Amino acid sequence: MVKAKKWILKKQFEGLPKKSDFELVEEDLSRDLKDGEVLVESTFLSVDPYMRVYKKTTGEVMIGSSVGKVLKTNNKKFKVGDKVVINAGWRTHAIVSDKVNPYELRHLAPLGDLPLSAGLGVMGMPGMTAYFGLVDVCKPKVGETVLVNGAAGAVGSVVGQLAKIKGCTVIGFAGTKEKCDWLKSLNFDHVFNYKETDVKTALDKAAPKGIDVYFDNVGGDFTVDALNYMNPFGRILVCGAISTYHDGSRKMVPDPFMTILQKKLTVYGFIVTDVLNRWGEAFPEMLLWLQQGKLQFRETVTEGFENMPEAFQSLFSGGNTGKAVVKA
Ligand SMILES: NC(=O)c1ccc[n+]([C@@H]2O[C@H](COP(=O)([O-])OP(=O)(O)OC[C@H]3O[C@@H](n4cnc5c(N)ncnc54)[C@H](OP(=O)(O)O)[C@@H]3O)[C@@H](O)[C@H]2O)c1
Structure with a gap:
């Protein structure tokens, strides 16, 4: 039994996002995986300014990306334990597939010694x-x-x-x-x-x-x-x-x-x-600059999936330096 949590949009934003615009709900992801699907547990989730302006329907999960690991797989390209980037929204766990949209499920960029969260920031x-x-x-x-x-x-x-x-x-x-x-x-x-x-x-x-x-x-x-x-x-x-x-x-x-x-x-x-198919061109050069110290990065990490709305809100009051992420 896989009990997952997700944040849905309860009310359309008016002005600054408010905690009451969101609702935390549970979902059961124990079903069998269809061909091409994998079950992923998110380790870090991204909060980004575009989530404020992207059109969403009330009752739907908040959009967004996360990095995590594969727990179950029915997709030959992904093994159990693989580190991946998914675009499944604000969810602790998600069933995703790369069949229709490669942005939904991808292997992580090469990170060297960088933390996993860098796959959502400087290398994401x-x-x-x-x-x-x-x-x-x-x-x-x-x-x-x-x-x-x-x-x-x-x-x-x-x-x-x-x-x-x-x-x-x-x-x-x-x-x-x-x-x-x-x-x-x-x-x-x-x-x-x-x-x-x-x-x-x-x-x-x-x-x-x-x-x-x-x-x-x-x-x-x-x-x-x-x-x-x-x-x-x-x-x-x-x-x-x-x-x-x-x-x-x-x-x-x-x-x-x-x-x-x-x-x-x-x-x-x-x-x-629009240039997703070209990101791989940038990875070697970006990783080299990071390893040489020519490129540095900071992250603002909020602890706890239950604090996703606060982490998101703080983007608009300058609460983050560098990439804002949430540790699930
Ligand atoms: N076109 C694309 O494909 C694409 C992709 C990613 C991001 N973006 C856009 O790029 C921009 C930066 O995104 P990001 O992910 O790097 O976010 P971010 O800069 O990490 O976070 C938002 C920052 O914006 C500043 N800010 C908030 N309200 C402001 C205001 N009224 N006036 C001036 N600064 C304000 C705050 O810093 P201060 O403390 O400095 O105010 C805040 O920390 C956003 O506009 C985002 O929508 C576009």
Whole structure:
């Protein structure tokens, strides 16, 4: 008998997610496995900003990924004990298959000595977002200036370090002194606490030659201000807009098109799962940089599956440094 737990969405979010929007329920996963299915126990679960804006139906399990091990298998590619990444939502256990969607069940990236949770962070979805979004799409060149906000988060902290590896000047914005100190220790050239420093004042100082690549995790007013500092033909990666996720009526970025026109900017929309079949290209280089210490990462670990909602909520008040995960 496999008694599993899952978090379902009880009520559609209005504004910031509330504990009462979620309900913890049990389910029995003792049934026989169909061809291609495996039963997985989650060790670490991911909480991510996209879960706030992704359309969900009330009563359905909260979406999301986890890393864990195979307990039972009816799939030749996966043995009992294999470490896997699954996309089955907020569940302690899940029956999954790779037959229809390879994102639902995958072997872990090579992690070397890294903890299992790194498969959800620097060597998982956020790390791949940073790698492909910055290196593959924006193609930063030596000597260019790269701006990243949400810079102490799972994606942003990797973006800034990859931009340093590529020989760029890096400007990062984050929301606390501790986060800014960490970014300075990672050799970001200019770091600002956006809660204490006006974006324009900061960029007047840090970007006298303008910005060539803007990796935008935050959107909203920050981006309106940042656009004025873009160099002609600069590149912008629209990765996310966390400052706008709670207000359905607000635009991700108010009226950017005149600036895009005048500066002849290139703006890329990017979704990391679109390049899922290419993640393997990034793994060797990312793992090497991690092993060489050129790339560092932090995780904010919340203990206990019952605390998933709190871990999720804290993304929107800056409670995490680096990747936010929950230890089941
Ligand atoms: N396009 C894709 O494929 C893709 C993939 C992954 C993530 N994303 C997006 O990338 C962004 C970062 O994701 P992540 O996983 O790396 O999250 P994260 O940065 O690890 O966590 C969220 C952080 O955002 C900051 N934040 C929260 N509210 C804010 C606000 N109103 N203004 C400015 N900063 C705010 C907080 O840090 P502070 O203390 O600094 O405020 C918080 O710690 C999100 O917008 C996410 O939706 C997109």
